[in-house]
Each structure stands twice: as C-alpha cells, then as structure tokens.
Amino acid sequence: MQQALTLLNGLTPAQFMAEYWQKKPLLIRGAMPGFQGLLDPEELAGLACDAEVPARLIQFDPQRADLGEGWQVTQGPFDDDDFTALPAQHWTLLVQGMNHVMPEAQALLSHFDFIPTARLDDVMVSYAPTGSGVGPHIDSYDVFLLQGAGKRRWRISQQTDLRLIPDAPLRILSHFVSEQEWVLEPGDMLYLPPNVAHWGIAEDDDCMTYSIGFRAPAARELAIEFLDACRQDGLPDELYRDPDLQPVVDAAAVDADMVNNVAEMLRRLPWQPAQLGPFLAKYFSEPKAYVVFSPNRKLSLAKFSQRLAQEGVVMDLQSQMLHWQGQYFINGEQVPVSAEGAPLLNLLANQRQLEPALCQGGIMDSVLPWLHEMYLSGYVHLAEKTA
Numbered sequence: 001m002q003q004a005l006t007l008l009n010g011l012t013p014a015q016f017m018a019e020y021w022q023k024k025p026l027l028i029r030g031a032m033p034g035f036q037g038l039l040d041p042e043e044l045a046g047l048a049c050d051a052e053v054p055a056r057l058i059q060f061d062p063q064r065a066d067l068g069e070g071w072q073v074t075q076g077p078f079d080d081d082d083f084t085a086l087p088a089q090h091w092t093l094l095v096q097g098m099n100h101v102m103p104e105a106q107a108l109l110s111h112f113d114f115i116p117t118a119r120l121d122d123v124m125v126s127y128a129p130t131g132s133g134v135g136p137h138i139d140s141y142d143v144f145l146l147q148g149a150g151k152r153r154w155r156i157s158q159q160t161d162l163r164l165i166p167d168a169p170l171r172i173l174s175h176f177v178s179e180q181e182w183v184l185e186p187g188d189m190l191y192l193p194p195n196v197a198h199w200g201i202a203e204d205d206d207c208m209t210y211s212i213g214f215r216a217p218a219a220r221e222l223a224i225e226f227l228d229a230c231r232q233d234g235l236p237d238e239l240y241r242d243p244d245l246q247p248v249v250d251a252a253a254v255d256a257d258m259v260n261n262v263a264e265m266l267r268r269l270p271w272q273p274a275q276l277g278p279f280l281a282k283y284f285s286e287p288k289a290y291v292v293f294s295p296n297r298k299l300s301l302a303k304f305s306q307r308l309a310q311e312g313v314v315m316d317l318q319s320q321m322l323h324w325q326g327q328y329f330i331n332g333e334q335v336p337v338s339a340e341g342a343p344l345l346n347l348l349a350n351q352r353q354l355e356p357a358l359c360q361g362g363i364m365d366s367v368l369p370w371l372h373e374m375y376l377s378g379y380v381h382l383a384e385k386t387a
Contacts, residue, residue: 006030006032007028007112007189008026008028009028009031013114017114020191021142021193022193022194024193025156025180025190025191025193025196026190027182027188027189027190028188028189028190028191029188030187030188031146031189032146032187035146035148036148036186037149037208037210038104038105038108038125038148038210040149041127041206041208044093044095044125044127044208045078045083045093045127048078048095049076049077049078050077050101051077052101053076053095053096053097053100053101054095054096054290055075055076055077055078055094055095055096056073056074056075056093056094057074057076057078057082057092058072058073058074058091058092058093058094058134058170059072059074059086059087059090060090060091060135062090068166068167068169071135071165071168071169072169073169073170088129089130089131091128091129092126092128092132092133092134093126093127093128094124094125094126094134095124095125095126095127097122097123097124097290098122098123098124098125098210099122099123099317100122100291100318101317103317105123106317108123108210112144112212113350115214117320117322117349117350118215118280118281118284118285119142119215119284120214121141121213121215123210123211123212124210124211124213125148125208125209125210126208126209127206127207127208128202129206129207130203130204131201132202132207133152133199133202134170134200135170135173135199136155136157136173136176136198137170137171137172137173137197137199138162138171138194138195138196138197138198139192139194139198139213140194141213141215142191142192142193142213142214142216143191143192143211143212143213143214144189144190144191144211145184145191145192145209145210146187146188146189146209146212147187147189147208147209147210148210149186149206150186150203150204150205150207150208151183151184151203151204151207152201152203152207152209153182153183153200153203154181154183154184154190154198154199155176155178155181155199155200156178156179156180156181156190156192156198157176157178157179157198158179158196159175159177159179159197161175161177162195162197173197176199178199215284222283226271226276226283229282230275238268240261240262240265241261242257242258242261245257277324278324278329278334280322280324281322281323281324281327281328281329282332282333282334284322285322285330285331285332286320286331287319287320287331287332293319294378295376296378296382298376299372299375299376301368301372304372304375304382307382308356308359308368308382309360309364310356311356311382311384312354312355312356312358312359312383313371313375313382313383314352314353314380314381314382314383315353315379315380316380319331319379319380321345321349321352322349323345323349326339328342328349330374330379336370337366337367340366341363341366343363344358344363344364344367345367348380
C-alpha cells in the first residue's frame, strides 16, 4: 500500500479512481523516488534496430511545424546510420512494447496492478534531445507519463478545439492553447485521462520518458471480434431464405420483406451476456501482431517436472494471462484447468511466476501437462535456479 500511496501522490488507489481516473489530470512529484530510467539512450537505440521491437522516429522542421509536410515519421527497424545522420535537435525516438523485451519494464507495470491487467497495454519509451517533442496531441486512452533521465516540460489543455494539422502523418493539433505546464524531473509522473491535449518538450539532452498506456478498444472493434468469436464457437452459417417471395416491379429496390427477413436472422444469433466474460479474457490476452514466441528446448514431461520443482516457472515477457469465473486464458488460448489447479493458475496470472515450492506436490499434477505444453511453446520458461 505504501508503494501505491507514493505512486499516487498520497492517494489510495480507491481515491485516485474516484477522483482522477478518466476524469482529470494529476501531477505527482516524486512518484518513484530515485527513478532514473531503465536503460540509456544507446541501449534504446539498439532495441530500435531490432526487427521485433516496434519503433518510430519522428522528425519535424520547426519552420514548417504548422504544415503537414513539416512532420515526418519513419518506422523501424533502424540501423546505426539512421541515427548518425540525425540533426542535433527536432527529432524523437519512440520504442514500444518495452515490457516485452525488458524484465525491468514488466516489473514497472506491476506498480499499476490496482488497474485490471486487461486494461494495461505496454511501456513505451521516448528519447528526445533538447527542444524536441512530437507536438501537441491527444490520446484516446489513459496514460501515466513517468520521467526517467533528463527533464521534460509538459503543457496540457482540456480544450475542445481538436482540429488537426491537415495531411500530417501524426494527429497534431493545429490550435493548441496551453492551460497548465510543469517541468518533470526524474521520478516525477503525470497522469492524463483520455482526450486531454498535451505537449511534451525535452528540457535537456538525453531526455527519456516512460509512458504506461492503457488499452481502449473501439466499440466497433469489440463488436466485430465478438461476432467472429460467436461464429467460431458454433454460430450456424444459415443461408438467407425467402420462400414466400413475390414478383416485384422494381427489381433494384431492397424491399421491406428482405429487411425483415435479415432482422429475424440477426435476432436468432445465439449469444448471451455470459459469453462476454470468456470472450474478453481471450480478446485481451491475445498477443499483438508483432509478437513472436520462441519455443524452448524440448524436455520430456518427467524431466520438465523435475526441473520445475527445482527452479520454478516464469511467464514469457510477451505472455498475457487472464481469467473469468474459473476459466483461464493465456495468449488468447483457453487453459484446461480443474478447480483444484485454479489457485496455482491465479498466482501465475497475477505474479507471472511460480516459486519452486509451489511446483511440487499433488496440486501441481493437475496443471503439469498444460505447463509442459506452454513451456514447449515458449509461453512460459523455467526460472533460474535459486541455489
């Protein structure tokens, strides 16, 4: 609790949710005392050269910043020449999914475990030299902006004018009017709810900001994915029928009978609200498109069980595990689990690991075959020996 109180400016998680979550910004000085970041600029640039790590390089011409062509976005992966060719200022490197490649970034997310895991998205790190930023913009999701090395000036506005610079490759606001501003130093953090306009500008070189973002899928996306899940789970591929069709005069018209027939077909879609729970657990645990798992070296079930009892198990950094009313899902796949094994899976889902002492005895037998399969797939790994 003390960790959460510091992180939230002395507020309890319940107070923060009631007063600020999706309501208003919150500046938190010293949210993480002593925090200087998780890596240096050279290490961040190295990750941006990895084809499996999403990265963007944003550049702009200050003389043409109000014009669409003044902004340029280049997608990674990059190489050393891309960075040596950069000017001294007016560019920003953004690297996403840091929690998928750095255990320290995954541990950073654990500070926010008062928010459902399904809502957590990822940790993004931005690097910018003095005077640089990505322009005034809004996000459609909640974000905590944690300052690492250097300082960044944040200007925010709850303006309703959300017009954008035409033809820009980013959603840059064309008429930003600052209402509040602060300079964040290492360990300071700014919480912003959705649709609050903000503009961060590096105050010195080697400025690195850690963005802890949250997923906010659109209703249309959820509806499409849910209907597709219903289809995969046995929605009948019923063909349109009209045995009582009468001759028409206007053949190009969609008539009322056709509308009524289709409406009746849709009313027969066999879904119930109770289906939404497992659907959401599956949907929010589904890996992102760029995620690739590397299978572990093959071990027999007996050898795996022996080493499991000695070392314990940890989830892969890219794995996500959620549950709903006793049903467990990992990376979009449902876990076959008995009531006896559910407590172990709950610990694994929340702590992302199981200590060796928990991997012994009769309860482990109920989940051992599944854990072995997940190990072979690369979804989980044997932990290092603690001796």
